[in-house]
Amino acid sequence: MKKIINDPNEVVQEMTKGMAVAHSEQLHQLPGTTVIARNDAPNENKVGIVSGGGSGHEPAHAGYVGKGMLDAAVAGEVFTSPTPDQILEAIKAVDGGAGVFLIVKNYTGDVLNFEMAAELAEAEDIRVEKVVVNDDVAVDDVSSRRGIAGTILVHKIAGAKAEQGGSLEDVKSTAEKVIENVRSMGMALKPCTVPAAGVPSFELAENEMEIGIGIHGESGIERKDISTADDIAKELTDKILGDFDFSGSDTAVMVNGLGSTPDMELYIVSNKVQAILTDNGIYVDKTFVGEYMTSLEMAGCSVTLLKLDDELKQLLNEPSNAMAFQG
Amino acid sequence: MKKIINDPNEVVQEMTKGMAVAHSEQLHQLPGTTVIARNDAPNENKVGIVSGGGSGHEPAHAGYVGKGMLDAAVAGEVFTSPTPDQILEAIKAVDGGAGVFLIVKNYTGDVLNFEMAAELAEAEDIRVEKVVVNDDVAVDDVSSRRGIAGTILVHKIAGAKAEQGGSLEDVKSTAEKVIENVRSMGMALKPCTVPAAGVPSFELAENEMEIGIGIHGESGIERKDISTADDIAKELTDKILGDFDFSGSDTAVMVNGLGSTPDMELYIVSNKVQAILTDNGIYVDKTFVGEYMTSLEMAGCSVTLLKLDDELKQLLNEPSNAMAFQG
Amino acid sequence: MELTVQDVAAWIETSNEKIQANKEYLTTLDQAIGDGDHGINMARGFQEATKKIAEQTYTSSAAVLQDTAMTLMSKVGGASGPLFGTAFLKLSTALKGSEPVDYKTFAGGLEEAVNGIKQRGKATEGEKTLLDVWSQLAAYFNRETGFDGEKMAEEAKSAMEQTKEMTATKGRASYFKERSIGHIDPGSASSSYIFEALADVIKGGK
Amino acid sequence: MELTVQDVAAWIETSNEKIQANKEYLTTLDQAIGDGDHGINMARGFQEATKKIAEQTYTSSAAVLQDTAMTLMSKVGGASGPLFGTAFLKLSTALKGSEPVDYKTFAGGLEEAVNGIKQRGKATEGEKTLLDVWSQLAAYFNRETGFDGEKMAEEAKSAMEQTKEMTATKGRASYFKERSIGHIDPGSASSSYIFEALADVIKGGK
Ligand SMILES: Nc1ncnc2c1ncn2[C@@H]1O[C@H](COP(=O)(O)OP(=O)(O)O)[C@@H](O)[C@H]1O
Ligand SMILES: Nc1ncnc2c1ncn2[C@@H]1O[C@H](COP(=O)(O)OP(=O)(O)O)[C@@H](O)[C@H]1O
Ligand SMILES: [Mg+2]
Numbered sequence A, B: 001m002k003k004i005i006n007d008p009n010e011v012v013q014e015m016t017k018g019m020a021v022a023h024s025e026q027l028h029q030l031p032g033t034t035v036i037a038r039n040d041a042p043n044e045n046k047v048g049i050v051s052g053g054g055s056g057h058e059p060a061h062a063g064y065v066g067k068g069m070l071d072a073a074v075a076g077e078v079f080t081s082p083t084p085d086q087i088l089e090a091i092k093a094v095d096g097g098a099g100v101f102l103i104v105k106n107y108t109g110d111v112l113n114f115e116m117a118a119e120l121a122e123a124e125d126i127r128v129e130k131v132v133v134n135d136d137v138a139v140d141d142v143s144s145r146r147g148i149a150g151t152i153l154v155h156k157i158a159g160a161k162a163e164q165g166g167s168l169e170d171v172k173s174t175a176e177k178v179i180e181n182v183r184s185m186g187m188a189l190k191p192c193t194v195p196a197a198g199v200p201s202f203e204l205a206e207n208e209m210e211i212g213i214g215i216h217g218e219s220g221i222e223r224k225d226i227s228t229a230d231d232i233a234k235e236l237t238d239k240i241l242g243d244f245d246f247s248g249s250d251t252a253v254m255v256n257g258l259g260s261t262p263d264m265e266l267y268i269v270s271n272k273v274q275a276i277l278t279d280n281g282i283y284v285d286k287t288f289v290g291e292y293m294t295s296l297e298m299a300g301c302s303v304t305l306l307k308l309d310d311e312l313k314q315l316l317n318e319p320s321n322a323m324a325f326q327g
Numbered sequence C, D: 001m002e003l004t005v006q007d008v009a010a011w012i013e014t015s016n017e018k019i020q021a022n023k024e025y026l027t028t029l030d031q032a033i034g035d036g037d038h039g040i041n042m043a044r045g046f047q048e049a050t051k052k053i054a055e056q057t058y059t060s061s062a063a064v065l066q067d068t069a070m071t072l073m074s075k076v077g078g079a080s081g082p083l084f085g086t087a088f089l090k091l092s093t094a095l096k097g098s099e100p101v102d103y104k105t106f107a108g109g110l111e112e113a114v115n116g117i118k119q120r121g122k123a124t125e126g127e128k129t130l131l132d133v134w135s136q137l138a139a140y141f142n143r144e145t146g147f148d149g150e151k152m153a154e155e156a157k158s159a160m161e162q163t164k165e166m167t168a169t170k171g172r173a174s175y176f177k178e179r180s181i182g183h184i185d186p187g188s189a190s191s192s193y194i195f196e197a198l199a200d201v202i203k204g205g206k
């Protein structure tokens, strides 16, 4: 295992500490936790936005803590959902009286732990609402669909809504609208290694790729020979377009790297995705290319498409000072 | 070779096209070139800032094109300096009458090609000045020192100076001040593969790392067994501190990933770097952690330290809307 | 026989030993049809639970199980953390006031634990989850009339083995659909160790 | 003998053939003490130069060499692009007005090329660069009195071989310091192919 770490069991603690020290003008770590919160939290009468999940998806989620996005992010162990006590600390730290909104990715672990945290918070008289993001069309069964890169667009838009003074219900219904209109699909060329495990989480032959893989290496739709960037872009985009009707719509596109795929390759993919969308009469209003939701050093990418209405367009373009989000 | 590409010989063209399409609200590609320029260029009476170099270092350099940073970036073939004709096109496109400033990394190829371009531009009556960045302390001989991640801080500060209306001479002397006060040092765990070559550019055994390596895999100071993140941070930082006296100074720190090193590991390194600096009575004013100057999918990182005075501090904090620079 | 506070504490301690010894095996199971962290998660949680229990003197089994539940809940994470946490919490609540714990009370507590897991995980039997082991053990306890280490360990092992032929429809393994067949469910394996640990305590007459 | 326009065009074409055939070898040399792109760079540049020349009808050797220079300058990139570009540009300038090109004029042109490389690259002999081949060839041309393909090819090869024992102090190879010893300089290897190509043309009497 070639990694720049100290103790494999301390990677999350050291990472969150490193973040808090590096960006102390903007962020801090809640003592005794792996929660990163905005220095100005809680904001009185602003809905607090909390997300989080297993670590290893950086910059998700702490990189999105900042004005206009999240108020706090909870980091679990690598690829392991955080525990309810930690999530509760985050909720308490960002509640400014208008309630707290949780953005959860659709994994059993995340859902269960955030649910328990919400129950604990409600027991302390904090109003909590949540959404569960399930943008990954690789999974047929809609209720089992995973939350992947589309989650970042939920962060952005829900965060902007809250910043504008939206109520807990407003924020929730806007976030739900994003979730209804966002779809993603990913693929991988090379696996990653969880530090505490020390061995790659799955194997791919020198000539193989996996289409539809999850951001923890969960099984995809098909394992096959590596094809060209254009073919890959087409396969991912077609799957998305087959799942949801984007024709005639304004959209936001995200081409996301999983960890070790150079920007060069992401832009080559993006180039083709844009061409396919144009051919399908889909208008691209905004494009994001880069590493937004990674899987440690996995090689591969995902494509995300979000249908925009005027409200979403406006919220997506609001400024944000989160470290990892280009406003 | 596991890469998401089409034709290995077309990667740079497809990438720059992908960039221009993705960020058309802000950037465009000069026809028939691999130059990415700001849509608002040339800005009348603003010094135009041009940088560039071989491709494969993304987001450098096109990711730094934007208000407050570069006016144009010239992309050469992968790890190969761009040619004078392309650089000349960039210079002509951004000259708003106040002259054009070139930021060049200290590699023979870059220096020669930018020099020739400057001569061609002067023949067309455009005033051109340049600096050569040589922040890499891995190389003993100062005149041979390579330009690595510190270059991004030169882009930022020179860009801000030009945006504020500084003259060509002002921009040059400010950039020179940055270069005098910036030092970097890198290391790698895993090599990268140039698409057209198809094989890794060097080999490192499963247990080996190379200290002081360049961003194209140029030889470093020492090849040895992988140690802990803390040891690596200390080795890189000590080498920098041994080269330049930062004690008692305000500084900016950059912990830069070379391509496939997760943010998690970069923050673990950053955590230790900050501790070492504090122990040495060095005050950190601003920290950058992420991928700023990569080497395709190489694994590894570099540490950069810049001594700040009031002018540099102020310029570093000016806003920028470049895609890849967090203002 | 009845379970004393010491027995219950020994149960958790023995569970921990088994989980630590099989940490890599559990991770291997989770690598096949999950994300490869189950061994790491369980080992971290039971290590902490054992430590916590060792540091305290308890006068009730319910208290031991409540501390176990809270520790698992806050240290395991993932899907299994809240589920094992809930199971032990429900068991603890059911055992409150019974000291030592007689067979019937314990059997009733297991049933509560199963209900808790079902509610929290929205799962039913046959979905290839840890519920399959807990549910089969609760049924076995309901059928029988007294603690029997030998038979109980067999029952746990067979429940775990049976998950091998199931198709996963909950948790990460469900992404593999039919390809999940042929692999033992990791959460069922760790649940089986927990019941084998209880069997050891019973057999050892501790 | 003297060099005709056809000879000079054949020179560039033959250089291209040799460089294409040895593209991977040149890259391997550059991987050892550089960044592994030299073969790719030279192959790209000479391919384009050959194409350009094939598309045109020339009446002067200088024009062939000027187009070669400009194409190399704009297609090779890296350190070698401006250096080879400069070398051919200086040679072109020196040959202007001499048609066909006699030995003395060509020898003088080579000297100009060497001066151009030195000025552009700020290098001197012995720094393990392509200058070492060009410089040795210019000296050889200066010593001799007429074109001799056999001897010229030998001279080029030996000049290239001699870079093996040098320590690089210019270009990327200089980062390797003493570790650069034992490796042939890539730019010298491609320069040697260029002179071998000229030797072939001369021998072939084309
Ligand atoms: N909905 C559910 N109900 C009951 N058990 C579940 C459910 N989802 C997952 N599990 C159990 O959790 C185990 C996985 O635990 P673990 O690997 O620790 O968490 P994660 O899946 O979050 O990585 C599975 O083997 C399965 O037994
Ligand atoms: N300053 C210099 N003067 C003369 N030749 C040089 C100089 N620097 C490098 N070279 C030549 O350039 C060659 C490398 O060319 P190439 O690999 O194409 O460019 P780069 O080094 O930019 O990747 C070296 O082998 C050497 O012969
Ligand atoms: Mg997990």
Ligand SMILES: [Mg+2]
Pocket: B054, B079, B080, B081, B109, D035, D037, D078, D079
């Ligand atoms: Mg090069």
Ligand SMILES: [Mg+2]
Pocket: C030, C034, C035, C036, C037, C038, C078
């Ligand atoms: Mg798991």
Ligand SMILES: [Mg+2]
Pocket: D030, D034, D035, D036, D037, D038, D078
């Ligand atoms: Mg080279």
